[in-house]
Amino acid sequence: MSAPALDNDFAREVRAGLTRAGQKTLPCSYLYDDVGSALFEAITYLPEYGLTRADARVIQAHAGDLIDSVARSDSLPPNLITAELGSGSGAKTRAILESLRERQAAVYYPIDLSATALEKCAQELGPLATVFPMRAAYLDGLREVAERRVPGQTLLVLFLGSTIGNFEADRAVDFLYAIRQCLEAGDALLLGTDLVKPVEQLLAAYDDPTGVTAAFNLNLLARINRELDADFDLRQFEHVVQYSQEAQRIEMHLRSRIRQIVRIRTARLVVDFAPHETIWTEACHKFRPEQICVMARASGFRLSAQWVDDEWPFAESLLVAA
Protein backbone atom coordinates (compact mmCIF):
# COMPACT_ATOMS: atom_id res chain seq x y z
CA MET A 1 0.00 0.00 0.00
CA SER A 2 1.47 3.40 -0.93
CA ALA A 3 1.75 6.20 1.68
CA PRO A 4 -1.03 8.85 1.61
CA ALA A 5 -0.19 11.96 -0.48
CA LEU A 6 1.42 14.89 1.36
CA ASP A 7 -0.71 18.04 1.47
CA ASN A 8 2.29 20.33 2.01
CA ASP A 9 3.93 21.48 -1.29
CA PHE A 10 7.31 22.06 0.33
CA ALA A 11 7.31 18.58 1.91
CA ARG A 12 6.21 17.02 -1.37
CA GLU A 13 8.95 18.72 -3.39
CA VAL A 14 11.62 17.92 -0.80
CA ARG A 15 10.60 14.28 -0.82
CA ALA A 16 10.58 14.13 -4.63
CA GLY A 17 14.05 15.72 -4.87
CA LEU A 18 15.70 13.62 -2.19
CA THR A 19 14.27 10.29 -3.35
CA ARG A 20 14.93 10.63 -7.07
CA ALA A 21 17.31 8.10 -8.63
CA GLY A 22 20.85 9.40 -9.14
CA GLN A 23 21.56 13.04 -8.21
CA LYS A 24 19.57 14.27 -5.20
CA THR A 25 18.09 17.75 -5.72
CA LEU A 26 16.19 20.47 -3.86
CA PRO A 27 14.25 23.23 -5.64
CA CYS A 28 16.08 26.56 -5.58
CA SER A 29 12.86 28.54 -5.09
CA TYR A 30 12.92 27.41 -1.43
CA LEU A 31 16.27 29.18 -0.83
CA TYR A 32 14.32 32.42 -0.30
CA ASP A 33 12.61 32.38 3.08
CA ASP A 34 13.19 35.47 5.28
CA VAL A 35 16.69 34.32 6.29
CA GLY A 36 17.57 33.26 2.72
CA SER A 37 16.31 36.55 1.26
CA ALA A 38 18.40 38.52 3.77
CA LEU A 39 21.46 36.41 2.90
CA PHE A 40 20.84 36.92 -0.82
CA GLU A 41 20.64 40.66 -0.21
CA ALA A 42 24.06 40.41 1.52
CA ILE A 43 25.42 38.47 -1.49
CA THR A 44 24.54 41.40 -3.74
CA TYR A 45 27.01 43.59 -1.79
CA LEU A 46 29.92 41.12 -2.02
CA PRO A 47 32.88 42.42 -4.03
CA GLU A 48 33.11 39.01 -5.78
CA TYR A 49 29.45 39.09 -6.89
CA GLY A 50 29.26 41.85 -9.49
CA LEU A 51 25.97 40.75 -11.07
CA THR A 52 23.52 42.98 -9.19
CA ARG A 53 25.66 46.11 -9.46
CA ALA A 54 26.14 45.49 -13.20
CA ASP A 55 22.38 45.09 -13.65
CA ALA A 56 21.76 48.39 -11.84
CA ARG A 57 24.53 50.21 -13.79
CA VAL A 58 23.21 49.19 -17.22
CA ILE A 59 19.69 50.22 -16.25
CA GLN A 60 20.91 53.54 -14.88
CA ALA A 61 22.93 54.23 -18.04
CA HIS A 62 20.21 53.24 -20.53
CA ALA A 63 16.85 53.91 -18.87
CA GLY A 64 16.31 56.90 -21.18
CA ASP A 65 17.11 54.83 -24.33
CA LEU A 66 14.76 52.13 -23.07
CA ILE A 67 11.85 54.50 -22.56
CA ASP A 68 12.52 56.18 -25.92
CA SER A 69 12.31 52.76 -27.58
CA VAL A 70 9.12 51.53 -25.93
CA ALA A 71 6.98 54.60 -25.34
CA ARG A 72 5.06 54.79 -28.62
CA SER A 73 5.28 58.26 -30.04
CA ASP A 74 1.91 57.86 -31.84
CA SER A 75 -0.03 57.32 -28.63
CA LEU A 76 -1.43 60.50 -27.13
CA PRO A 77 -1.19 60.81 -24.23
CA PRO A 78 1.78 58.39 -24.14
CA ASN A 79 0.42 55.41 -22.35
CA LEU A 80 3.06 53.00 -21.11
CA ILE A 81 2.50 50.84 -18.04
CA THR A 82 5.26 48.82 -16.35
CA ALA A 83 5.13 45.54 -14.46
CA GLU A 84 8.06 43.85 -12.76
CA LEU A 85 8.33 40.11 -12.11
CA GLY A 86 10.01 39.48 -8.74
CA SER A 87 10.37 43.18 -8.01
CA GLY A 88 11.74 42.82 -4.48
CA SER A 89 12.02 46.37 -3.19
CA GLY A 90 12.20 47.69 -6.78
CA ALA A 91 15.52 49.47 -6.18
CA LYS A 92 16.83 48.97 -9.74
CA THR A 93 13.59 50.14 -11.27
CA ARG A 94 13.85 53.67 -9.89
CA ALA A 95 15.88 54.88 -12.91
CA ILE A 96 13.30 53.49 -15.34
CA LEU A 97 10.39 55.17 -13.54
CA GLU A 98 12.32 58.44 -13.37
CA SER A 99 12.87 58.38 -17.14
CA LEU A 100 9.28 57.42 -17.75
CA ARG A 101 8.06 60.26 -15.55
CA GLU A 102 9.78 62.78 -17.81
CA ARG A 103 7.28 61.78 -20.51
CA GLN A 104 4.10 60.76 -18.70
CA ALA A 105 2.59 59.75 -15.38
CA ALA A 106 4.25 56.45 -14.39
CA VAL A 107 2.19 53.41 -13.47
CA TYR A 108 4.03 50.46 -11.93
CA TYR A 109 2.87 46.97 -10.94
CA PRO A 110 5.53 45.24 -8.79
CA ILE A 111 4.78 41.50 -8.63
CA ASP A 112 6.35 39.54 -5.80
CA LEU A 113 5.53 36.85 -3.23
CA SER A 114 7.02 38.84 -0.35
CA ALA A 115 4.59 41.23 1.34
CA THR A 116 7.50 42.95 3.13
CA ALA A 117 9.35 43.60 -0.13
CA LEU A 118 6.19 44.94 -1.78
CA GLU A 119 5.53 47.28 1.13
CA LYS A 120 9.06 48.66 0.91
CA CYS A 121 8.72 48.98 -2.85
CA ALA A 122 5.46 50.95 -2.58
CA GLN A 123 7.00 53.22 0.04
CA GLU A 124 10.17 53.96 -1.94
CA LEU A 125 8.71 54.27 -5.42
CA GLY A 126 5.34 55.71 -4.42
CA PRO A 127 6.57 59.30 -4.84
CA LEU A 128 7.62 58.53 -8.45
CA ALA A 129 4.75 56.44 -9.75
CA THR A 130 1.29 55.13 -9.05
CA VAL A 131 2.26 51.78 -7.57
CA PHE A 132 -0.10 48.79 -7.56
CA PRO A 133 1.66 46.08 -5.51
CA MET A 134 0.61 42.57 -6.50
CA ARG A 135 1.37 39.71 -4.16
CA ALA A 136 1.39 36.81 -6.58
CA ALA A 137 3.50 34.32 -8.51
CA TYR A 138 5.09 35.84 -11.63
CA LEU A 139 2.63 34.67 -14.26
CA ASP A 140 -0.50 34.94 -12.11
CA GLY A 141 0.40 38.55 -11.38
CA LEU A 142 1.19 39.33 -14.99
CA ARG A 143 -2.09 37.82 -16.19
CA GLU A 144 -3.91 40.07 -13.79
CA VAL A 145 -2.04 43.15 -14.98
CA ALA A 146 -2.90 42.17 -18.57
CA GLU A 147 -6.57 41.89 -17.63
CA ARG A 148 -6.56 45.32 -15.99
CA ARG A 149 -4.99 47.20 -18.90
CA VAL A 150 -7.15 49.42 -21.06
CA PRO A 151 -7.00 49.61 -24.87
CA GLY A 152 -4.18 51.77 -26.19
CA GLN A 153 -1.79 51.03 -23.34
CA THR A 154 1.60 49.46 -24.02
CA LEU A 155 2.94 47.11 -21.37
CA LEU A 156 6.63 46.99 -20.45
CA VAL A 157 7.54 43.93 -18.36
CA LEU A 158 10.78 43.89 -16.39
CA PHE A 159 12.49 40.61 -15.52
CA LEU A 160 15.83 41.68 -14.12
CA GLY A 161 18.74 40.28 -12.12
CA SER A 162 19.32 37.20 -14.34
CA THR A 163 16.64 35.24 -12.50
CA ILE A 164 15.97 33.62 -15.90
CA GLY A 165 19.39 31.96 -15.40
CA ASN A 166 18.01 29.95 -12.49
CA PHE A 167 15.53 28.17 -14.77
CA GLU A 168 16.48 24.93 -16.53
CA ALA A 169 17.44 25.78 -20.13
CA ASP A 170 14.21 24.48 -21.74
CA ARG A 171 12.07 25.91 -18.98
CA ALA A 172 13.56 29.36 -19.62
CA VAL A 173 12.16 29.44 -23.15
CA ASP A 174 8.82 28.02 -21.93
CA PHE A 175 8.69 30.77 -19.33
CA LEU A 176 9.44 33.52 -21.86
CA TYR A 177 6.75 32.04 -24.11
CA ALA A 178 4.30 32.11 -21.19
CA ILE A 179 5.14 35.80 -20.65
CA ARG A 180 4.58 36.42 -24.38
CA GLN A 181 1.12 34.82 -24.09
CA CYS A 182 0.15 37.55 -21.60
CA LEU A 183 1.23 40.34 -23.97
CA GLU A 184 0.01 42.00 -27.13
CA ALA A 185 2.16 42.64 -30.20
CA GLY A 186 4.30 45.72 -29.55
CA ASP A 187 4.51 45.17 -25.78
CA ALA A 188 8.03 44.70 -24.47
CA LEU A 189 10.11 42.69 -22.03
CA LEU A 190 13.35 43.97 -20.53
CA LEU A 191 15.36 40.87 -19.69
CA GLY A 192 18.50 41.01 -17.49
CA THR A 193 21.00 38.18 -18.05
CA ASP A 194 24.43 37.50 -16.64
CA LEU A 195 26.92 36.72 -19.40
CA VAL A 196 29.62 34.07 -19.71
CA LYS A 197 32.88 35.18 -18.08
CA PRO A 198 36.14 33.60 -16.87
CA VAL A 199 35.55 30.53 -14.73
CA GLU A 200 37.66 31.78 -11.79
CA GLN A 201 35.53 34.94 -11.63
CA LEU A 202 32.34 32.88 -11.60
CA LEU A 203 33.59 30.43 -8.97
CA ALA A 204 34.58 33.33 -6.69
CA ALA A 205 31.16 34.95 -7.18
CA TYR A 206 29.37 31.80 -5.98
CA ASP A 207 31.90 30.66 -3.37
CA ASP A 208 32.96 33.88 -1.68
CA PRO A 209 35.70 33.78 0.96
CA THR A 210 33.45 35.30 3.64
CA GLY A 211 31.08 32.34 3.35
CA VAL A 212 27.90 34.34 2.74
CA THR A 213 26.91 32.20 -0.26
CA ALA A 214 27.67 29.06 1.76
CA ALA A 215 25.31 30.30 4.49
CA PHE A 216 22.67 31.11 1.84
CA ASN A 217 22.91 27.56 0.51
CA LEU A 218 23.03 25.82 3.92
CA ASN A 219 20.01 27.82 5.07
CA LEU A 220 17.94 25.59 2.79
CA LEU A 221 18.68 22.66 5.13
CA ALA A 222 18.03 24.88 8.15
CA ARG A 223 14.68 25.84 6.61
CA ILE A 224 13.79 22.17 6.15
CA ASN A 225 14.68 21.61 9.82
CA ARG A 226 12.51 24.55 10.87
CA GLU A 227 9.50 23.95 8.66
CA LEU A 228 9.46 20.21 8.08
CA ASP A 229 10.61 18.92 11.47
CA ALA A 230 13.91 17.54 10.15
CA ASP A 231 17.29 16.89 11.77
CA PHE A 232 19.91 17.93 9.21
CA ASP A 233 23.21 18.58 11.04
CA LEU A 234 24.37 21.64 9.09
CA ARG A 235 27.98 21.15 10.20
CA GLN A 236 28.06 17.86 8.35
CA PHE A 237 27.30 19.48 4.97
CA GLU A 238 29.46 21.85 2.97
CA HIS A 239 28.75 24.30 0.17
CA VAL A 240 30.42 23.39 -3.13
CA VAL A 241 30.17 24.95 -6.57
CA GLN A 242 31.32 23.82 -9.96
CA TYR A 243 31.07 25.34 -13.42
CA SER A 244 29.89 23.31 -16.38
CA GLN A 245 31.43 24.73 -19.58
CA GLU A 246 29.08 22.67 -21.68
CA ALA A 247 25.89 23.80 -19.96
CA GLN A 248 27.30 27.30 -19.26
CA ARG A 249 26.18 27.22 -15.67
CA ILE A 250 27.32 27.37 -12.10
CA GLU A 251 26.00 24.35 -10.22
CA MET A 252 25.58 24.86 -6.50
CA HIS A 253 25.55 21.79 -4.24
CA LEU A 254 25.55 20.78 -0.57
CA ARG A 255 27.99 17.92 0.04
CA SER A 256 27.69 15.46 2.90
CA ARG A 257 30.98 15.27 4.80
CA ILE A 258 30.21 11.79 6.18
CA ARG A 259 27.83 8.86 5.82
CA GLN A 260 24.68 9.98 7.62
CA ILE A 261 20.95 9.50 7.95
CA VAL A 262 18.53 12.43 8.12
CA ARG A 263 14.89 12.33 9.20
CA ILE A 264 12.38 14.75 7.66
CA ARG A 265 9.24 13.99 9.61
CA THR A 266 6.69 16.18 7.80
CA ALA A 267 7.82 14.66 4.49
CA ARG A 268 7.61 11.18 6.07
CA LEU A 269 11.12 10.53 4.88
CA VAL A 270 14.40 9.07 6.08
CA VAL A 271 17.31 9.89 3.76
CA ASP A 272 20.65 8.15 3.62
CA PHE A 273 23.71 10.14 2.48
CA ALA A 274 26.95 8.49 1.37
CA PRO A 275 30.20 10.35 2.22
CA HIS A 276 30.71 13.14 -0.38
CA GLU A 277 27.25 12.63 -1.85
CA THR A 278 25.71 15.97 -2.89
CA ILE A 279 22.31 17.63 -3.12
CA TRP A 280 22.11 19.91 -6.16
CA THR A 281 20.36 23.08 -4.98
CA GLU A 282 20.70 25.68 -7.73
CA ALA A 283 21.80 26.22 -11.35
CA CYS A 284 22.88 29.69 -12.48
CA HIS A 285 23.08 29.79 -16.27
CA LYS A 286 25.33 32.27 -18.02
CA PHE A 287 24.56 33.46 -21.54
CA ARG A 288 26.28 34.69 -24.68
CA PRO A 289 24.65 37.85 -26.07
CA GLU A 290 23.59 36.08 -29.29
CA GLN A 291 21.83 33.32 -27.29
CA ILE A 292 19.36 35.89 -25.97
CA CYS A 293 18.36 36.64 -29.55
CA VAL A 294 17.73 32.93 -30.20
CA MET A 295 15.68 32.57 -26.98
CA ALA A 296 13.69 35.69 -27.91
CA ARG A 297 12.78 34.31 -31.33
CA ALA A 298 11.90 30.89 -29.93
CA SER A 299 9.42 32.49 -27.55
CA GLY A 300 7.63 34.94 -29.85
CA PHE A 301 9.74 38.07 -29.35
CA ARG A 302 12.31 39.92 -31.43
CA LEU A 303 15.43 41.42 -29.94
CA SER A 304 15.12 45.16 -30.37
CA ALA A 305 18.11 46.43 -28.35
CA GLN A 306 20.81 45.11 -26.07
CA TRP A 307 23.02 47.00 -23.61
CA VAL A 308 26.05 45.40 -21.95
CA ASP A 309 27.95 46.56 -18.86
CA ASP A 310 31.64 47.45 -19.39
CA GLU A 311 32.87 46.22 -16.00
CA TRP A 312 31.02 42.94 -15.41
CA PRO A 313 29.64 41.19 -18.51
CA PHE A 314 25.89 41.49 -18.03
CA ALA A 315 23.25 42.26 -20.68
CA GLU A 316 19.97 44.07 -20.54
CA SER A 317 17.99 42.97 -23.62
CA LEU A 318 14.84 44.64 -24.88
CA LEU A 319 12.54 42.06 -26.41
CA VAL A 320 9.49 43.24 -28.32
CA ALA A 321 6.45 40.98 -28.64
CA ALA A 322 6.26 40.02 -32.34
Ligand code: AVI
Ligand atom coordinates in the same frame (compact mmCIF):
# COMPACT_ATOMS: atom_id res chain seq x y z
C1 AVI B 1 18.80 35.22 -7.96
N1 AVI B 1 19.81 34.69 -8.85
C2 AVI B 1 19.88 35.47 -10.09
C3 AVI B 1 21.14 34.52 -8.21
C4 AVI B 1 22.16 34.02 -9.27
O1 AVI B 1 23.24 34.59 -9.31
O2 AVI B 1 21.85 33.09 -10.01
C5 AVI B 1 21.04 33.56 -7.06
C6 AVI B 1 22.36 33.30 -6.36
N2 AVI B 1 22.74 32.13 -5.93
C7 AVI B 1 23.91 32.24 -5.34
N3 AVI B 1 24.31 33.48 -5.43
C8 AVI B 1 23.33 34.18 -6.06
